[in-house]
Amino acid sequence: MSHVRQVSDRRTRPWAPLLVARVTPLGEVLAGGRVATKAARLAVGIFLSVALWRALYATTTTEAGLDREQAVTYAVLATVLVATRVSATWINGDTVLQRMQQGTIIFWFLRPMSARRYYFVRGVGELGYAQVWLLVALLVCVPSGVVLAPDPGSVPAFVVSLVLGHAIFYELGLVLDLLCFWTVVNMSAVQIVFFVQTLLSGGFAPLWFFPGWFRTLSLLLPFQGTLNVPVSIYVGRLPTSQIAGSLLVQLGWVVALCLFNRWLWERASRRVTVQGG
Amino acid sequence: MTRLGPGDPIVTASHLTKVFHTTTRRPGRWGALTSLVAPRRVSKTAVNDVSFSVGRGELVALLGPNGAGKSTTIKMLTGILQPTSGSVTVAGIDPHRNRERNARNIGAIFGQRTQLWWDLPARESLAILRDIFEIDPSDYRRRLGELDELLDLSAFWDSRVRHLSLGQRVRCDLAASLLHDPGIVFLDEPTIGMDVVVKEQVREFLRHQVQERGRTVLLTTHDMTEVARLAERVVLVNHGQLVVDGTLDDIKRRFGGSWQVRVTLAEPGPEVEVEGLRVVRRDGPVVTFGPDGTDPDRPDPNGTVRLEEGLRRIVERHRITGVAIEEDDLEDVMRQAYLHRDAGTVP
Numbered sequence: 001m002s003h004v005r006q007v008s009d010r011r012t013r014p015w016a017p018l019l020v021a022r023v024t025p026l027g028e029v030l031a032g033g034r035v036a037t038k039a040a041r042l043a044v045g046i047f048l049s050v051a052l053w054r055a056l057y058a059t060t061t062t063e064a065g066l067d068r069e070q071a072v073t074y075a076v077l078a079t080v081l082v083a084t085r086v087s088a089t090w091i092n093g094d095t096v097l098q099r100m101q102q103g104t105i106i107f108w109f110l111r112p113m114s115a116r117r118y119y120f121v122r123g124v125g126e127l128g129y130a131q132v133w134l135l136v137a138l139l140v141c142v143p144s145g146v147v148l149a150p151d152p153g154s155v156p157a158f159v160v161s162l163v164l165g166h167a168i169f170y171e172l173g174l175v176l177d178l179l180c181f182w183t184v185v186n187m188s189a190v191q192i193v194f195f196v197q198t199l200l201s202g203g204f205a206p207l208w209f210f211p212g213w214f215r216t217l218s219l220l221l222p223f224q225g226t227l228n229v230p231v232s233i234y235v236g237r238l239p240t241s242q243i244a245g246s247l248l249v250q251l252g253w254v255v256a257l258c259l260f261n262r263w264l265w266e267r268a269s270r271r272v273t274v275q276g277g
Numbered sequence: 278m279t280r281l282g283p284g285d286p287i288v289t290a291s292h293l294t295k296v297f298h299t300t301t302r303r304p305g306r307w308g309a310l311t312s313l314v315a316p317r318r319v320s321k322t323a324v325n326d327v328s329f330s331v332g333r334g335e336l337v338a339l340l341g342p343n344g345a346g347k348s349t350t351i352k353m354l355t356g357i358l359q360p361t362s363g364s365v366t367v368a369g370i371d372p373h374r375n376r377e378r379n380a381r382n383i384g385a386i387f388g389q390r391t392q393l394w395w396d397l398p399a400r401e402s403l404a405i406l407r408d409i410f411e412i413d414p415s416d417y418r419r420r421l422g423e424l425d426e427l428l429d430l431s432a433f434w435d436s437r438v439r440h441l442s443l444g445q446r447v448r449c450d451l452a453a454s455l456l457h458d459p460g461i462v463f464l465d466e467p468t469i470g471m472d473v474v475v476k477e478q479v480r481e482f483l484r485h486q487v488q489e490r491g492r493t494v495l496l497t498t499h500d501m502t503e504v505a506r507l508a509e510r511v512v513l514v515n516h517g518q519l520v521v522d523g524t525l526d527d528i529k530r531r532f533g534g535s536w537q538v539r540v541t542l543a544e545p546g547p548e549v550e551v552e553g554l555r556v557v558r559r560d561g562p563v564v565t566f567g568p569d570g571t572d573p574d575r576p577d578p579n580g581t582v583r584l585e586e587g588l589r590r591i592v593e594r595h596r597i598t599g600v601a602i603e604e605d606d607l608e609d610v611m612r613q614a615y616l617h618r619d620a621g622t623v624p
C-alpha cells in the first residue's frame with residue numbers, strides 16, 4: 001500500500017499562489033472570440049466618443065477648462081477604463097454573487113489560500129489585464145493623433161494615480177460583492193452602484209462639465225478617485241499644485257476601504273451559506 | 278505533525294450540533310411589510326448531538342434521507358461551517374479554526390458543484406490548483422499521470438469545463454480533489470446524476486484510493502448499490518440525529534425484518550394457518566406468507582418472525598412442492614430506516 005501523508009506543512013513553492021493572477025486573463029484569451037469582441041467594442045466606443053466630443057466642440061474652443069483635444073482624450077481614456085475594468089470576472093463567473101448562487105463558494109474555503117487572498121491576487125491579474133488594453137489603446141490612439149500624448153512630467157503622477165484608482169475600484173467592487181454573504185442576491189444594488197460610480201467617476205462625461213455642487217459632492221465620495229483624478233492628470237486639467245493632495249485623498253480611500261473590506265471578509269467567512277443544500 | 282497508525286480515528290465528531298437561524302416572511306402584502314420591519318426569526322436544528330469517528334484508511338458511508346443533516350455534517354467536518362456546539366477534529370486539527378492548514382489534508386467533492394474554472398480547459402484548472410496548493414511540478418506531473426490512468430482524463434482535459442459532460446466534469450473534480458495527495462476525502466453525493474458506466478468507474482476509483490492508496494473516505498450517497506459495493510461501515514442520520522453507526526448487517530438486522538415466502542402446497546386445503554405468519558395472497562395452491570408482526574416465541578427486534586424460522590414453521594405444517602423467497606433489498610431496508618422516527622442509537 002502506498003503511503004498517503006496525513007498532515008504536512010511542507011511548502012516547496014510558497015510563491016506559486018501568486019500565479020492565480022492569470023485566472024481572468026487566461027479565461028479571456030482562451031475563450032474564443034472574447035478578445036476580438038472586446039477590441040471591436042472598444043474601437044466602436046472610442047470612435048463614438050471622439051465623434052461626440054468633436055461635435056460638441058464644433059462652436060467652441062474651451063469649455064470647463066478643457067480644450068477640444070483634452071476633452072476628447074478624457075472621453076477616450078474614460079471609455080477604455082470603464083469598458084475594460086468591469087466585465088472580465090463577471091463573464092468568467094467568478095464573483096462572490098455568482099459563486100454563492102451556484103453554491104461553489106465553498107471551494108474558496110477548502111484551499112490553503114484564503115478566499116481574501118485569492119480574490120486579491122485574481123483581482124490584480126484582472127486589473128493588469130485591463131491595463132494591457134489601456135496601453136494598447138494609447139499605443140494606437142496617440143500616434144494616430146486621436147488622443148493627446150501625456151506631458152512627460154506628469155507621467156509618474158498619472159501612473160501612481162492610475163494604480164490608486166484601480167485599487168479604489170477593486171475595493172469598491174469588493175464591498176458590493178462581499179455584501180452577497182448577507183444579501184445573497186444584490187443585482188439591483190450592483191446596477192445602481194455601477195451607474196452611480198460611472199457617473200460620479202467621470203465615466204459618462206468629464207466631471208469638470210458638471211455644476212459646482214456636483215463636483216463638491218463627488219469630492220466627498222471615493223468614485224472620482226477611480227477615474228477622474230488619473231485622467232485629469234493625464235490631460236493636464238488638474239493643476240500641478242493639487243496633484244499631491246489628490247493622490248493623498250486617493251490613498252486615504254484605498255486604506256479606508258481596505259480596512260473596511262478586511263472587516264467584512266472576517267465576518268463573511270464566518271457565515272458561508274451554501275445554496276441548494 | 279500528528280502521526281496516526283492504521284485504523285486510528287482520523288476524523289472525530291463529538292456531540293456535533295448545528296442550528297441555522299433564518300427569517301421567514303409572513304404571508305400576504307402586510308406580511309411582506311411587517312417582515313421588513315420586524316422579521317420573524319426561525320431556528321432549525323440541522324444536526325443534533327451527533328458523535329462518530331472514522332478510522333484511518335476506512336471508507337464510511339454517511340447515509341440518511343434528504344434533509345437528514347448529512348451535507349451539513351460534511352460541511353462542518355471540512356471546516357466550511359462552524360458547529361453551533363460540539364467539536365470536530367480532522368487529522369488532529371479543528372477544521373474551522375484552521376481552514377487553510379486543514380485544506381492541505383483533505384479533498385472534497387460536493388455533488389454536481391465544480392471547483393474548476395468554468396471558462397478554462399480542465400487541465401488549466403488543475404494547473405491553477407497545483408499553484409494554489411503549492412504542489413511541486415514533478416509531484417504534480419506524476420499524480421496527474423496516475424489520475425489520468427485511472428480516470429481517463431486526457432481524452433477531454435483540453436476542453437473548457439463548460440463543455441464537459443457531467444461524468445467528465447466529476448472525474449476532473451475527483452482529480453482536482455486529490456491532486457495535493459490528501460489523506461482524507463469527503464465526498465458528498467459524488468455520483469449523483471451519472472450514468473451506470475461512469476458510476477462504476479468512479480466506484481472503482483474510490484475503491485482503489487482506499488485499498489491501494491490508504492486514503493480515508495467519508496461518503497454520502499443515495500445510491501444503495503454504491504453503499505453495498507463500497508462501504509465497510511455505515512453511519513445513518515435522520516432528523517439531524519445519529520440513528521445507527523455500524524455495518525450494513527446491523528442496519529439490515531434492525532430495519533430489514535420484512536420478507537415474503539411464496540409456496541406451492543402439495544395438498545391445498547381450505548384453511549392455511551401458520552403461527553406468527555399471515556397469508557398475504559392466495560391463488561389456489563400458491564400461497565404467499567409474510568410475518569404477522571406478533572410472535573410470542575422468537576420475536577426479532579421488530580417483533581416479527583425471522584425468515585428462517587418462518588420457513589421452518591411452514592414446512593413443518595404443510596407439504597410443499599415449490600418455494601420462492603423475497604427479502605427486502607437494501608433500498609427497502611433504507612426506506613424502513615428513513616421512515617423510522619425513533620432515533621435511538623444502535624451501538
